[in-house]
Amino acid sequence: MLPFEEKIDRLLSMPPYGLPPEERQSGLLDLLKDELDYASGRHAGYKNFIQHWPTDFRAATRVADLPFLPVGVLKANPPLCFVNPEEIKRTLTSSSTTSQVPSRVVLDSPTARRMTKGTVSIVRDFIGSDRRPYLVVDTPGYMGTGELGARGAAIQGLQPFASEVTYCLSSGGQGDLQLDLERLKQFSQDHQNAEVLVYGFTFILWNHLVKPLLAEGISLNLPKARILHSGGWKRLQDQAVEKKVFDEKLAGVFGCSADRIVDFYGMVETVGVIYPDCSAGNKHGPVFGDVIVRDPLTLEPVAAGGHGIVQVCSILPTSFPGHLLLTEDLAQVIAYDGCLCGRRGVSFRFAGRVPKAELRGCGNLDSKRSAKN
């Protein structure tokens, strides 16, 4: 057992959004320092990185001053790892929709356990703790064994809220996804007046459930459905589907109100920490993690209202360097406390991916001449 495991458990058992910012900072700072120290002893390269950080992390007075890694380093293969090979329980891979190389994060048992607890703690705050019938808008085959992708990780992360699980998509002969309408209708018929949980990747929900049902004029009549979705909007941009339209149509096919739909942001790299939209339309970091939005020019945290690059912080992973990750996403800080929804701490909204196309010009080489021949 890690010397700071108790501290992690203490934060994990707290209400996820109850602490005021100052108290949250001191708890996180202390624990993240312990974790950095531990990680430095587990990986020579990571130690080298920490040692070359311009300031000594032990003297840091803010989480924002701790050494952070860009999320791209998790694309390394073999993956960056703080545990022995025999301790690896599972490897998660990102969906890599915007780059060809997926991230790989390795989970040992303690990290996997914390991942589950972290997700449960956050989701419980949004939908309550009851188990209920769980409709997965995906295929059961997607769960697989061995490496687990982002979709599988999200599906699995919500299973603690399931009393039973129904998958309503199947794989066609070409590997394409097909809606199993009979199974869907049966689920709807069985649970018409019950609380049910629905999850799917955003583009899968749209392409493989909403569009086919709209085309056939089918409404599922599940007024108590709680619909969670994640995976971002990139793949729907080509179809010019806006969030408002998405919510209206999705709610329409389920026969519920649009306020029962929750869009959450999560990456496999931030195991156990997801960022659902609150009723005010904002996202929040939990007490066992935090979000820092950094000014690209100074890398200092932006003021409330400011835009910048998102850094996610989490005390949960100890099997890979996922504590302090600078993502490739942009966000705006709405406030550092006092969201209308009542959750404490920073509230923010995503503002898209860091644009890729700006590094161009006569001094920009991305390959060697000989490699092109």
Place this chain on the structure above:
Amino acid sequence: MTTLSIAEIVQSVDSPAEISAAASKLRQVISAEEITPNEVMNVFDSWAKNLDARELDDLPGIPFLRMWLRRGTLEPIITRELGSEALDGGWTEFGRARLRAFPLGIVGHWPAGNVEIQPILSMTCGLLGGNAALVRVPSGLVDLTRILMEKLVQGDLSGRLTRRIFMAAFEHGRQDLQAAMAQAVDGAMIWGGAESILQVRSLPFPHWARVSVFGPRISIAAMDAGAWGNPNEQKTWCLRLARDVWQFDQQACSSPQVLFLERGAGRSTAQFLSNLQQAFETENRAHPRHSIAAVLTSTICQARASWLLNDPSHQAAFPIDPAWTLLVGSGVELPLPTQGKTLTVLEVDDLAEAISKWDGNVQTLGLGMANEEKEKKLALLAGSKGVDRIVKLGRMHVFVPPWDGVDLIRPMVRMVRHVNSTE
């Protein structure tokens, strides 16, 4: 003829017809009268003086542009490229024949978006050959280009030169406008990354159009042990190198991305690297960034982390912010450039071993050498490995042809040969 206003010279265009109309006007101007290199240089001289203004000091590339526009810089280039009598449009004797430069007509300029003064630099090359200039201004450079062109307009009281210029501002992706430009020109100077170059080259140019391409390259610095190990000169070398890195935010093809340091018998590079760090800090205080693209910040953070994670023997120095980065290690392999003032310093036993691995991607080799004989050997080797410019550190961006191994003015003129029939 009336002079043109800056609003007439630099225009946002939205239809191919606007470009065709502008090209027709340019063609009328060049058909009506010639302009000699001397006349162009007179205007450029005034332009250089007008650019020497305090309010322009912080604009990127202004010192280089001023230096380039001076008669002292341009006169020797013109006489070398076009002939000793070319300044006033004369014929230069060449054996039993005589040669004279005539303009191609309209030269189109497709500058890269990463070097702020490139639309101007490219345009001046064509104008010195007596051509008209049809310039595509990348959307990010329109404001700066307007400021600089305003100073040209002020110095060209007769309007003889500015009447030969039309600058079109439009998005890179407007294929219809790109095609209209290509169809209207007799020559083209194309600068930029591989993707842009390929896209522009595939435009419908007339079959007679001459095309000069200045594609993506990187540049490298190298020092022998006698130079970096000399304690009396270390700081000076470091300042020169820092200036080369700072210009154009290290995004130009002439920007050094890597410094190779030849190992010296028993000498540690620690003091030199400490001086280099100080030089970077000094340069950053003098010329701090005022903005940065988020993707560059991400790239810099990625480069720092990967460098240190991948090899525990690697070292680095950088501030918290992305202002500058030194990545230190050893080996002869060239890493892919990060840009954004990120210099990789690699110790090698033999500079020649590093240079011998180059494959044509390296444009400029900036040298700091104490051993003259060794420098001559390295220059010969570098030339054979595709390097087009070998210069002293601190002068890597000095814009003097040949550039990328080709002249800058001559490719956009016709050299007419006259053999007298009366003899």
